Structure formats: C-alpha cells, structure tokens
Amino acid sequence: MAAHLLSWSSPLRTFGSTMSSMVAGRSNSTLATDAAAYQRAASANQRPRVFSRRRVPNRQKFIEDQKTQGESRILEKYQTRDWRAGDIYTPHDLSAAEMKKWRKRYSPATDAFDSLNMNPLDLYKTSFGRPVLLPPGVSPLISHLMPKANDLLMRFKANKSIFLRSIDDPAIARQYTEHKAHTTVARFSPSGFYVASGDVTGLVRVWDCVGEGHTKGEYSIVNGRINDLAWDGDSQRIIAVGDGKQRYGHCITWDSGNTVGEIYGHTQQINSVSIRQQRPLRAAAAGDDKNLVFYHGAPFKFNTGIRDKHTNYIYGVGFSPDGSTLVSVGADRRIWLYDGKTGEPRGQIGEGEHKGSIFSVSWSKDSRKFVTASADKTVKVWDVEAGKVSQTWYIGGEGSTDVNDQQVGVVWPPGRSDNLLISLSLGGNLNYLAEGTPEPRQVIQGHQKNITSLTQSHHGSDNGTLWTGSFDGRVCSWDVPTGTAAEVDGESHSAYIAGLAPMQEGNGRIYSVAWDDTIRSMDVGTKTYTGSSSKLSGQPKGIAAAAAVLVGTSESVEIYKDGQKIGDFKSKFPITTVAAHGNTAAIGGDDSTVQICEISGATLIPKTDIKASRNPVSALAFSPNGSLLAVGDSRGRVLVYNVADATLVTDRWTAHTSRITSIAWNENGTHVVSGALDTNIFVWNLANPGEWLQATNAHKEGVNGVAWVSGSKIASAGADAAVKLWKVEGLE
Missing domain, CATH: 2.40.10.480 (Thrombin, subunit H)
Incomplete structure (x- = not known):
C-alpha cells in the first residue's frame, strides 16, 4: 500500500460554480430515527411496511447488537437505502411490480390526462429564452434566495450539479453532485436549511444546504422532467411540476414523500408553481395550456381554473410575500394580478411595456x-x-x-x-x-458548458491569471486572488476549445485552437482576441507554444509564428497530443509512441521515439527545465522519461482508472499533478514514486484540465463547468 505524503485541505475557491464536492449520505439524527422505528416495530412484533427487493435486517439481531456494540456502530451497520422512518420508500429503486403497488397506494387510480401523449416540447425546439425549457447549452437559472440573504441558488442544466454561490463574494460556492441526470430546478426551503432540486427524470431530491450536503430524501414525482417546484411556508410540503405522461405535478411532504394533495386541471406541461406562505394555504400553477389553476390546501385540491387571461404559454407565477396578490406572466407579454386568497382576477397591467415574452x-x-x-x-x-x-x-x-x-x-x-x-x-x-x-x-x-481546456499565463508577473475554454467556444480569464472571470472580447471560436497555450517567450499571447478548425491569439493584458483567425488543415488535437506554436492535427503538426503558418511536419502515426519546451517538441500518438523532435525554424527534426505504453498517448507535459517528460495514456497511467536519453524514470503512477486528460508540473519539478475522466486528481512525488495524494470526485463527469498555480495551490477544471482552486499541504 502506498503511503500518502501529502494531504488535501478543502478547496480554497471555486470560480464560477462551486467550492467543494460533497458526499451524499444520511445524518445520524435521521439514522437514529430509523433505528428507533425499527426497534419499536421489533418490540411490537410487527414487520415494517417496506417496498424493497432486499431483505430487511433481522430484528432480534438488531436489538441484541445495539445492546452489545453501541448505537454508532449499529447505525453504520444498518445504514441502507431500503428503509427510513415511517417505512415509506420512494419508487425510484423499485421493480416494475413494486412501482405499480406504490402508485396504487399513493396515487389516484386514474388521471384525466393519461390519454394526452403529445410532448409539448416538440413545439418549441427552436424557441429561445424559455425560463424552464432553455435550448441546450444555456445552463444557469436563478431560482430563489436563501433567507440568509447572501446565498444565491443557481442550477446548471448543462450538467448534473446544483451550485450555491455567495452574492457578495461569488467565488465562494458549494456544489451538490448527487443527481444522476441533468438538473432542471432548485429551491431553498423558507427555513433556509434545505434545498429541493429536480432533474429531467422526474426525481426530486431534498438535501441539507447548511451542513455537509447530505441527501434527506428522493422522490419520483412525474415520469418526465421537473420544470419547477415550490415550498410551503412551514418548510414541510413541496409541490413539484413538469412534463409527465400520467400527471403534470404532485404535492408531497419533504421528509417522507407522503401525498398531501393532487395537482390536476392542466392538459399540457406545467411551467411554474407557487405556494402562498400564509394560511389559509393556496397554490397556483400555470403552463403551456395557457391555464392558471388555483388550489386550496392543505391537502391541496383543485379550486378553479382561469383560462381566458393569457393567450400564450404562461412562464411564471408568484405569490407576494404578504400573500395578498398573485401575479402571472407569459409569452403573450401580459402581466395579470389576482387576489392571493380567492384567486379572483384583479386586472392586467403594463400592456405594451414589454416587447418580448x-x-x-x-x-x-x-x-x-x-x-x-x-x-x-x-x-x-x-x-x-x-x-x-x-x-x-x-x-x-x-x-x-x-x-x-x-x-x-x-x-x-x-x-x-x-x-x-x-x-x-x-x-x-x-x-x-x-x-x-x-x-x-x-x-x-463564467462558463455554462463543459470546460475543456485550462492553462496559466506566463507573461511577466501575471501568474495570477487562469485561462479556460469550454465546449461552446467561450474563453474566459480568471483572476486567481478574487475568483472573478471575464470573457475574452472580440470574435470568438464557435465550437469546442481543443487547447490553450501561453507563449513561453513572454510576449503576452495566449493561443487557442478549436473544433471550428481555426487558431486564434489573445492579448494577455487587454484580454481580447488579436488579429484574425487562421484556418487549420484539420481538426486540432492539441496545441503547444515554445520557440514556435505547434498545432497537432490527426495527420500532421502545423507550425505557426506570429499567427501565420510557416510549415508543417508529417507524422508517421495518428497524432493525439503535443507538448513543447524551448526548442524541443514531443508528439503523442495513437499507437502509444512519443516522438521527441527539435524545433528548427519551419520544421521539426525527429530525434528519439519512446514507446511509452501499449495504450494511446493522451497527455504530455515537460518539466520546468525541460529535462523530464510526463506521459499520460488512455488507460490512466502516468510515466516519466528523461528527455535526453529517453530512459524511464518511473512507471508506478497507475492509480487513475480512465484516460488522463491533463498533466502539470510544480515550479521545482519535484511533483506532478494529473487529472482524468475518472473525476479524480492525483499529486505524485517524483522522489518517492510510491507516495501520492488523491482528491476523489474532484469534478463530476471528469477532470479536463489541471495547472499548478503556485507552490501549494492547484487549479482544476472539468465537465461540471467549474474551476476549482485547491491547497496542497506538506510538500517535501
């Protein structure tokens, strides 16, 4: 077993999205409640009502163990996802037969709208700006404010995370990563202690937002996407709405999932829902059928439907904080006000003021x-x-x-x-x-899509700026001390950023290549694109900058100087990545070969071939003095070679389980950091190759870039559209 030389602290900052990844679980108080429920059932010789495929723990053994081993050990031993206090389990883990049984018990036997098989989303595939049905790639939506006033909740549709960000210092953020599908909406409870979030599968998860982010409950609401949800004023009930096939919404208690009302009266998907925070409880929901439905509760029941006020889709509804007024807005540019208690329309205001939806x-x-x-x-x-x-x-x-x-x-x-x-x-x-x-x-x-590239400025004293590129062609610069981002001005790329590289000569340029098959340059000082783009001969695989700018395509390495192509080098193998230092270049191949070349004017002169492994080369990085080359492959291995004689220094860094996407050296050349699609970041010790440090689940869906910011700080970026800054302690 390898000893850990280093230790991670919590991430210092997360720019744009998140501060730290959380591990989902259940609190000790919840488990204690579960254990107590089990003990009561056992003493009464009753079998708890659990819809589960797994066998319930032996009750007598549970009681005996509790007496002899202590509560904490028992809670850990019997921590499962198959039962909870109240013995009501959510249907997402059930078999088809169990699901049918669950629905029969907790849902109405029939639904007036079961026969509506049309998906309204098909009508809007070319629309822009829908608040809950945005085109692919439009990620963050403002959702609600925590009562503590300084935390803003946003969700990112382009991935599976929920982010909590500080209003006053947006670089301070937290991330919830337990959704397995793309998230669509999230709301704080009025108490400020919990967040309810929904995803495209119709699942609503309730989680702790002031502690460690533990999941408190998961509930299947509709068999389609969740468009919106709302809490009642007691932080006890949740109404979630969306685009289902059997129903368009449902009302539950957050802690057990019990049904406390039925949301019906709509014939198409529901876009928005709001609950009056005072008693008597009222709720309103509106959607694509141009119908606003008013509900009395609790339990919430249909009261009235108002169909003649809006002539197009209704996008938003909201009760005023004092509960006296309800407002609705929509694609028809109309604003209607209603009595918050009775639902009676009061009138339309502002006709003609807005010129769009x-x-x-x-x-x-x-x-x-x-x-x-x-x-x-x-x-x-x-x-x-x-x-x-x-x-x-x-x-x-x-x-x-x-x-x-x-x-x-x-x-x-x-x-x-x-x-x-x-x-x-x-x-x-x-x-x-x-x-x-x-x-x-x-x-x-910031970024709304998968961040695909990360690099750092090397111009003068500007070592506190990071540069990132994303799937949609956006490039941003990040000020490390403050965590603020600025999108690069000027005519940008239109597709996936395949690589970013700073000039090592200190001329204040960052070069970028993208899948629009162009190369562009950016001025570090003004943070703008300079000059015009140059067309590449093929799709870029990577970019490196040293004595010249090298762009690897599948067939060749193109050589650029001052933004103009001056030559190319035909490789004997399909190219996967490139790296450069001074007058030395390294070319990684699909056949696992690394070719070391000398940069000589407008061409490359081959020097040495290294057969690094039996897997395609996926990442290369020279040490700061250029004497060593770190090689990452598609199977998760990181190897280090002497550049001068191509001898192997170490091949023991094999802890990653999938393709290495990025490698970076510290300024002393003593440690290497690597990121991979397995979501993990490793820091490796060159002097003691058997010792390393791991940050698991650093980025949901994969790490795409790493950079060593300073002696003890590492920056990373990934598919969760977040840039994170980590502190590494104990470097030797």
Whole structure:
C-alpha cells in the first residue's frame, strides 16, 4: 500500500460554480430515527411496511447488537437505502411490480390526462429564452434566495450539479453532485436549511444546504422532467411540476414523500408553481395550456381554473410575500394580478411595456413591487398599486441585438438592505442591478458548458491569471486572488476549445485552437482576441507554444509564428497530443509512441521515439527545465522519461482508472499533478514514486484540465463547468 505524503485541505475557491464536492449520505439524527422505528416495530412484533427487493435486517439481531456494540456502530451497520422512518420508500429503486403497488397506494387510480401523449416540447425546439425549457447549452437559472440573504441558488442544466454561490463574494460556492441526470430546478426551503432540486427524470431530491450536503430524501414525482417546484411556508410540503405522461405535478411532504394533495386541471406541461406562505394555504400553477389553476390546501385540491387571461404559454407565477396578490406572466407579454386568497382576477397591467415574452417574475420583500425579465433584453420594476413601471434596465445597452442579452431569469433577494436585484442573461451572465442606477452594478461571467481546456499565463508577473475554454467556444480569464472571470472580447471560436497555450517567450499571447478548425491569439493584458483567425488543415488535437506554436492535427503538426503558418511536419502515426519546451517538441500518438523532435525554424527534426505504453498517448507535459517528460495514456497511467536519453524514470503512477486528460508540473519539478475522466486528481512525488495524494470526485463527469498555480495551490477544471482552486499541504 502506498503511503500518502501529502494531504488535501478543502478547496480554497471555486470560480464560477462551486467550492467543494460533497458526499451524499444520511445524518445520524435521521439514522437514529430509523433505528428507533425499527426497534419499536421489533418490540411490537410487527414487520415494517417496506417496498424493497432486499431483505430487511433481522430484528432480534438488531436489538441484541445495539445492546452489545453501541448505537454508532449499529447505525453504520444498518445504514441502507431500503428503509427510513415511517417505512415509506420512494419508487425510484423499485421493480416494475413494486412501482405499480406504490402508485396504487399513493396515487389516484386514474388521471384525466393519461390519454394526452403529445410532448409539448416538440413545439418549441427552436424557441429561445424559455425560463424552464432553455435550448441546450444555456445552463444557469436563478431560482430563489436563501433567507440568509447572501446565498444565491443557481442550477446548471448543462450538467448534473446544483451550485450555491455567495452574492457578495461569488467565488465562494458549494456544489451538490448527487443527481444522476441533468438538473432542471432548485429551491431553498423558507427555513433556509434545505434545498429541493429536480432533474429531467422526474426525481426530486431534498438535501441539507447548511451542513455537509447530505441527501434527506428522493422522490419520483412525474415520469418526465421537473420544470419547477415550490415550498410551503412551514418548510414541510413541496409541490413539484413538469412534463409527465400520467400527471403534470404532485404535492408531497419533504421528509417522507407522503401525498398531501393532487395537482390536476392542466392538459399540457406545467411551467411554474407557487405556494402562498400564509394560511389559509393556496397554490397556483400555470403552463403551456395557457391555464392558471388555483388550489386550496392543505391537502391541496383543485379550486378553479382561469383560462381566458393569457393567450400564450404562461412562464411564471408568484405569490407576494404578504400573500395578498398573485401575479402571472407569459409569452403573450401580459402581466395579470389576482387576489392571493380567492384567486379572483384583479386586472392586467403594463400592456405594451414589454416587447418580448416575459420569462420570470419576482417580488420585493415589502410586496409593493415586483420585477420582470423579458426576451426584449429588459428588466422592469413595477409598482403594484400604480400598475406602472418604475424603472427599466436595458441589458447590453438600449437597442442591443445580441440574443445572449435576453433576460431569462430574475430574483429580488429578501433580507438585504441594499435593495439588490439579480437578473440572468441568456448568455449566462448574472447582472447585479440596484434601483436608481441605470447600469448593472456588477456582471458575473463564467462558463455554462463543459470546460475543456485550462492553462496559466506566463507573461511577466501575471501568474495570477487562469485561462479556460469550454465546449461552446467561450474563453474566459480568471483572476486567481478574487475568483472573478471575464470573457475574452472580440470574435470568438464557435465550437469546442481543443487547447490553450501561453507563449513561453513572454510576449503576452495566449493561443487557442478549436473544433471550428481555426487558431486564434489573445492579448494577455487587454484580454481580447488579436488579429484574425487562421484556418487549420484539420481538426486540432492539441496545441503547444515554445520557440514556435505547434498545432497537432490527426495527420500532421502545423507550425505557426506570429499567427501565420510557416510549415508543417508529417507524422508517421495518428497524432493525439503535443507538448513543447524551448526548442524541443514531443508528439503523442495513437499507437502509444512519443516522438521527441527539435524545433528548427519551419520544421521539426525527429530525434528519439519512446514507446511509452501499449495504450494511446493522451497527455504530455515537460518539466520546468525541460529535462523530464510526463506521459499520460488512455488507460490512466502516468510515466516519466528523461528527455535526453529517453530512459524511464518511473512507471508506478497507475492509480487513475480512465484516460488522463491533463498533466502539470510544480515550479521545482519535484511533483506532478494529473487529472482524468475518472473525476479524480492525483499529486505524485517524483522522489518517492510510491507516495501520492488523491482528491476523489474532484469534478463530476471528469477532470479536463489541471495547472499548478503556485507552490501549494492547484487549479482544476472539468465537465461540471467549474474551476476549482485547491491547497496542497506538506510538500517535501
């Protein structure tokens, strides 16, 4: 067994998305409740009602063990996903027969809309800006504010994570990663202790957001995507709605999943739901059928349906904080107000003010105003009593024609004294807005898609800037001390960023290649694209910059100088990756060969071939002085060779279980960090190859880039669209 030389601390910062990965589990208090339920059942000689394929633990043995071994050991021993307090289990783990039994017990026998087989999503595949049905690649949606006022909850549709971010310091963030499918919505409970989140499979998960992020419950609501959900004022009940085949929504208690109401009255998918926070409890839901349905509770039951107020899809509904008023907005650009207790329509306001669909609405804490976000690229504050607009922000400038400036989400954070509003642009920017100020106070930028490349500036003293590229062609620079990001200005790539490389000569340039088959350069100081792009001969596999800029394609290595192609080198094997240091280049091949070449003007001169392994080479990195070369392959191995004589230094670094995507050396050349598709990051010790440090599940869905920021800090980026900064302790 290898001893661990190093130890990870918690991630220092997570830029754009998250601060640390959490491990899902159940709290000791929950387990204690479960154990108590089991003990009561055993003493009464009753069998708990559990719908499960697995056998229930022996009751008598459980009691005996509890007496002899202590509660903590027993709780650990009997921690399973098959039973919980109340003996009601969610159906996502059940067999088909058990699922049928569960539905028969907890769901209505018939559904008036079972015969509706049309999927309304088919009608909107070319639409933009839908608040819950965004086109692929539009990831974050503002959801709700924690009562603590400084934590903003966002969800990322492009992956399977939920992110909690601080409003005042967005670099401070947390990540929930227990969803197995793409997430669609998330909401804080009014108490601020829990978050409920939904995904495309119809599963709602409730988890602790103030502790370690343990999952408290998982419940199957509809057999389709969850579009929205809402908590009641007691933080006890949840209504979740979406696009199901048997039903479009359901109401449950968060701790047990018991049914506490039926959501019916709609003939198409439901887009939005809201619950009145005062008693008597009321709820409202609206969707693609242009129908707003009012419910009385609890348990929640159909009261009335209002069909004649909106002429197009309804995108948002919301009760005011004092419960007196309900508002609805939609694609018809209309805003309707209703009595919050009876549901009686009060009237329409603001006709003709918005020039595009209204996607989102949020109330001020005093219930006197609300704010709307629209496809016309504006955010408007409305005075409820006057029925008029009190302020308008033109995001991107008045007259903007950029579709990314469409406003698809907005929230008015409660509990803040600065009256801050936050809106979300279709392009993913978060706009901090303050009443009385015509321009956004701050714009938070970042990635919405899989981050595919990561590098660091080497220009002068600018070692505190990271550069990242993502699947959609966006490139961002990140200030390490503050964690703020800025998208590179100018004409950008239009597809997957295949590589980023800084010039080692210190001319202040970062070069990028993408699957639009172009190479571009960026100025480090101004953070803008410079000059025009150059067309590549094929799809790029990687890029490296030293005495020249080398771009590897499947057939050759193209050589560039000052943005212009000056030559190429035909390889004898399919190229997978390239690296360079000074006048030396390394070319990795699909046949597991690494070819060492000398960079000589407009060509490469082959020097040595290294047969690194029996697997394709996937990553290469020279040590800071260029004497050593680290080689990663598609099976998760990392090997180190002397460049001068091609001798093997170590081949013991084999702990990864899938393709190595990135390798980086520390400034002293004594340690190597590697990232792989297995989601893990390893730090390796060159002096003691048998000693390493592992950060498991560093990035959900895989690590795509690593960089050594300083002596004890490592940056990483991955498929979860997050950039994380780690501190490594105990380097020797």
